[in-house]
Amino acid sequence: MIPLLGIPTQVLFGQLLLGLINGSFYALLSLGLAVIFGLLNVINFAHGAQYMLGAFAAWMLLNFLGIGYWPALVLAPIAVAITGIILEKLFLSRLYRLDPLYGLLLTFGVTLILEGLFRSLYGTSGQPYSPPAMLTGAVNLGFMVLPIYRGWVVLASLVICFLTWFVIEKTPLGATLRAATENPTLVQAFGINVPRMITLTYAFGVGLAGLAGVLAAPVYQVSPLMGSNLIIVVFAVVVIGGMGSILGAIVTGFALGIFEGLTKVFYPPASNIVVFVIMALVLLVRPAGLFGRER
Amino acid sequence: MAAVERNGAERDRAGGLNGTRIAIALAVAALALGAPYLLYPVFLMKLLCFALFACAFNLLIGYVGLLSFGHAAFFGGAAYVTAHVAKVWGWPPELAILAGTAAAAAMGLVMGFLAIRRQGIYFAMITLALSQMVFFVALQAPFTGGEDGIQSVPQDRMFGLFDLSDSLTFYYVVLAIFGLGFFIIWRIVNSPFGQILKAIRENEPRAISLGYRVDAYKLTAFVMSAALAGLAGGTKALVFQLASLTDIQWQMSGEVILMTLLGGIGTLVGPVVGAGLVVTLQNYLAESALPVTVVTGAIFVVVVLLFRRGIVGEIAHWLRRRG
Numbered sequence: 001m002i003p004l005l006g007i008p009t010q011v012l013f014g015q016l017l018l019g020l021i022n023g024s025f026y027a028l029l030s031l032g033l034a035v036i037f038g039l040l041n042v043i044n045f046a047h048g049a050q051y052m053l054g055a056f057a058a059w060m061l062l063n064f065l066g067i068g069y070w071p072a073l074v075l076a077p078i079a080v081a082i083t084g085i086i087l088e089k090l091f092l093s094r095l096y097r098l099d100p101l102y103g104l105l106l107t108f109g110v111t112l113i114l115e116g117l118f119r120s121l122y123g124t125s126g127q128p129y130s131p132p133a134m135l136t137g138a139v140n141l142g143f144m145v146l147p148i149y150r151g152w153v154v155l156a157s158l159v160i161c162f163l164t165w166f167v168i169e170k171t172p173l174g175a176t177l178r179a180a181t182e183n184p185t186l187v188q189a190f191g192i193n194v195p196r197m198i199t200l201t202y203a204f205g206v207g208l209a210g211l212a213g214v215l216a217a218p219v220y221q222v223s224p225l226m227g228s229n230l231i232i233v234v235f236a237v238v239v240i241g242g243m244g245s246i247l248g249a250i251v252t253g254f255a256l257g258i259f260e261g262l263t264k265v266f267y268p269p270a271s272n273i274v275v276f277v278i279m280a281l282v283l284l285v286r287p288a289g290l291f292g293r294e295r
Numbered sequence: 296m297a298a299v300e301r302n303g304a305e306r307d308r309a310g311g312l313n314g315t316r317i318a319i320a321l322a323v324a325a326l327a328l329g330a331p332y333l334l335y336p337v338f339l340m341k342l343l344c345f346a347l348f349a350c351a352f353n354l355l356i357g358y359v360g361l362l363s364f365g366h367a368a369f370f371g372g373a374a375y376v377t378a379h380v381a382k383v384w385g386w387p388p389e390l391a392i393l394a395g396t397a398a399a400a401a402m403g404l405v406m407g408f409l410a411i412r413r414q415g416i417y418f419a420m421i422t423l424a425l426s427q428m429v430f431f432v433a434l435q436a437p438f439t440g441g442e443d444g445i446q447s448v449p450q451d452r453m454f455g456l457f458d459l460s461d462s463l464t465f466y467y468v469v470l471a472i473f474g475l476g477f478f479i480i481w482r483i484v485n486s487p488f489g490q491i492l493k494a495i496r497e498n499e500p501r502a503i504s505l506g507y508r509v510d511a512y513k514l515t516a517f518v519m520s521a522a523l524a525g526l527a528g529g530t531k532a533l534v535f536q537l538a539s540l541t542d543i544q545w546q547m548s549g550e551v552i553l554m555t556l557l558g559g560i561g562t563l564v565g566p567v568v569g570a571g572l573v574v575t576l577q578n579y580l581a582e583s584a585l586p587v588t589v590v591t592g593a594i595f596v597v598v599v600l601l602f603r604r605g606i607v608g609e610i611a612h613w614l615r616r617r618g
Contacts, residue, residue, distance in 0.1 A: 037416075043416045043419070043420065091596065091600060094600060095599070095600075098603075099415075100415060100416050101362050101415065101416065101419065102599050102603065104362070104416060104419060105552065105556065105595060105599050106595065106596060106599045106600070108549060108552075108592075108595060109591075109592040109593070109594070109595025109596040109599065110592065110596065111592065112549065112588045112589070112591050112592030112595065113588070113589050113592035113593060113596070114592075115588060116586040116587070116588030116589035116590075116591075116592060117586070117589055119586065119588070120586040120589070228545075229427075232423055232424060232427045232545065233424075233427075235420040235423055235424055236420070236424040236427075238420065239413070239417060239420055239421055239424065269435055272431040272434075272435075273428045273431050273432070275424075276424050276425060276427065276428035277428070279421070279424055279425075280409050280425070283409045283410075283412050283413070283421065284409070284412075287412040287413060288413075
């Protein structure tokens, strides 16, 4: 084992991997936030709670219905997306003409309701959820031992991020979506059902959060509060990256995760706050965010 | 949120009802002075601390239109500083509260300087993120006592005269502090400075084109709001003899938003009413099986969907429409 910069490589790469995993979740969540904000002009505070919901949906599928990880990877995000459709149709759609801050406050209230409900049902301690048999174990890469599930999380989120980017930037559907973001009235005049598109976009963003939750369930424990601390970091990520670009959200998410991992190696006490410090620095140098444009 | 908070100016213009208003003010004063003989003084002190906290928060959202999601940092930060200087350094209560207030103002200066660089939704996210950073510092710093917080903060004599360990005496001290804070806010709102703040809220580009240095005004308002929130937090630390992570975590920022929203954003007394309702509700729910956060969240949803002016705002609106 060769020490690098005085740090054993095993430790260094171990923390880098953890950082990459955190970064995957930052990327998936900030991506969803950016897509939702683009079309709805709402900051979805409930994003963290919906991520938690995804994890719990997977846990419930397993424990109540005996449905395992792979089906849950599809079913749980769909379930979360359906709750998103209900939320959008019943509540959010009434707020579009108002200041976007009301959307933030409403989804904040929804977050409190969801977290409170799950906390009164399951307490604050986490429920274990084991990875599928296919992805357990670890491989020795020579410079580090890689737990297979963790490698899978990074890979899966990279693929999901790429697909989302591809659909939004390179397909006709994505073009319509981007057009509706710029000018909904005009797009509606072309005969496209914009309100339905808004609902489906919200469902998609929320479904992404649910998917992230399922991916996270075996890494962290399934707990009612798993989303609320994460969402605040994701907000900082969004401020750093700016919400103007899909690619920006993805890159910023992964980069900050890695930064956080490195901080854990070199100065552990600062690892909780490093993202916020970077946010402060970015605000000083480039207030609109690294990839952002002021809306 | 401009649409909601035009209550203030229009009500001032309505004027006229001065006699009634004075009578109401006197009745409220009498009620405040007599309250500790009817209700538990510690409960009333808690209520007053949160009422001041909500008023300080409202100064920012109601009169400048900035939604801070990080006011817990000032409330809790001041609580920690007050508790620390009172307990470890042995400072008298008045200086301890002053130290907490000053610390909150300093934090407000730094956080405000960063946050006013962005507007609207970003402002809310930035303040939330920065206050989360303060939370982690409080969790890890050596003097904050981690999960335990700073406990059994001494209640000495204020100005060497008022014995704070006597809860009745302490109640009147807290009432005086609240009165002072409320008076300061009332003065700010009704000063030329306050008028400019409202102008910024209504139309920022216009205020800029009129030659006002909008950023300086926003920052000043932010620091004032932070300092007053700190005054409330420092006082609260002495009342409960405790500064803990509860005071500084993001849920506390949410609570103060709820109080203000429920009572009425941009109305002077709305936050007081909201704080009274929320604190009472929490006391009541603490004994029931219903989880507090679920109820709190439901109130958020109902208020945002059904009466965005808040209770006091809706009443004022209704009165105005009637005549």
